[in-house]
Amino acid sequence: xxxxxxxxxxxxxxxxxxxxxxxxxxxxxxxxxxxxxxxxxxxxxxxxxxxxxxxxxxxxxxxxxxxxxxxxxxxxxxxxxxxxxxxxxxxxxxxxxxxxxxxxxxxxxxxxxxxxxxxxxxxxxxxxxxxxxxxxxxxxxxxxxxxxxxxxxxxxxxxxxxxxxxxxxxxxxxxxxxxxxxxxxxxxxxxxxxxxxxxxxxxxxxxxxxxxxxxxxxxxxxxxxxxxxxxxxxxxxxxxxxxxxxxxxxxxxxxxxxxxxxxxxxxxxxxxxxxxxxxxxxxxxxxxxxxxxxxxxxxxxxxxx
Ligand SMILES: [Cu+2]
Numbered sequence: 390x391x392x393x394x395x396x397x398x399x400x401x402x403x404x405x406x407x408x409x410x411x412x413x414x415x416x417x418x419x420x421x422x423x424x425x426x427x428x429x430x431x432x433x434x435x436x437x438x439x440x441x442x443x444x445x446x447x448x449x450x451x452x453x454x455x456x457x458x459x460x461x462x463x464x465x466x467x468x469x470x471x472x473x474x475x476x477x478x479x480x481x482x483x484x485x486x487x488x489x490x491x492x493x494x495x496x497x498x499x500x501x502x503x504x505x506x507x508x509x510x511x512x513x514x515x516x517x518x519x520x521x522x523x524x525x526x527x528x529x530x531x532x533x534x535x536x537x538x539x540x541x542x543x544x545x546x547x548x549x550x551x552x553x554x555x556x557x558x559x560x561x562x563x564x565x566x567x568x569x570x571x572x573x574x575x576x577x578x579x580x581x582x583x584x585x586x587x588x589x590x591x592x593x594x595x596x597x598x599x600x601x602x603x604x605x606x607x608x609x610x611x612x613x614x615x616x617x618x619x620x621x622x623x624x625x626x627x628x629x630x631x632x633x634x635x636x637x638x639x640x641x642x643x644x645x646x647x648x649x650x651x652x653x654x655x656x657x658x659x660x661x662x663x664x665x666x667x668x669x670x671x672x673x674x675x676x677x678x679x680x681x682x683x684x685x686x687x688x689x690x691x692x693x694x
Pocket of ligand 1: 524593628632639
């Protein structure tokens with residue numbers, strides 16, 4: 390009896406240990422050692438996906454408990470050695486209707502909100518800015534549409550050196566081995582960003598798990614997607630479509646910063662030749678309202694006079 394109690398306690402402790410990471414809902418963007426559940430991510434899309442997943446998981450857990458519980462009760466309480474006699478009927482219309490209708494209702498209850506979330510995930514309208522992403526063997530190119538800012542983003546030199554040298558990577562020294570780039574994709578938080586995604590050579594796929602989606606980059610085709618990052622931070626991803634020998638060496642790093650920091654960063658990235666036309670544009674802008682105001686001012690002046 391004492392032994393049985395000890396066994397039970399140990400099982401409960403193990404259960405609590407296993408459940409702890411699942412119950413610790415606030416998971417960071419990057420995968421962690423021994424992480425059991427999927428991450429929550431940092432966007433509405435990723436959190437919607439996480440919630441849909443959790444609902445489906447718990448529905449499955451409850452159905453599993455009910456079904457296997459009923460089976461256990463049937464096998465233990467109504468066993469032959471206890472003198473149980475099996476019923477002889479083979480069909481029961483009422484039971485069949487019930488066990489068809491209940492699962493259908495459960496499926497509809499799960500599919501309805503999931504479909505609404507899926508539709509929202511693909512709605513790229515009303516974006517505040519657009520970034521064009523182009524996949525190359527083996528790097529990414531980012532263009533901030535209408536801003537005149539574009540650059541390529543490729544594996545950082547240190548990761549590249551380690552992988553070419555054949556030495557064992559030291560994760561203490563290089564925690565982001567193969568997950569770092571020379572130029573990060575900087576994005577503002579709380580801004581709906583539309584991505585148009587394509588490729589220059591073969592099919593790649595742009596994937597940052599914390600954003601909650603992946604999108605194929607296909608030559609000759611433009612796919613779109615969107616994101617609105619809630620939390621500033623650095624989010625890493627990879628090419629998710631086998632695209633050639635260096636498929637594993639074209640990581641993605643997104644750096645989400647405040648809107649003010651983003652505006653500053655974007656301005657610093659604009660070509661140096663740009664300032665010359667910019668004041669001219671401003672002057673033009675200033676002239677236009679002045680020209681508009683002049684006819685207004687004239688009648689006013691005339692009225693006063
Ligand atoms: Cu690729």
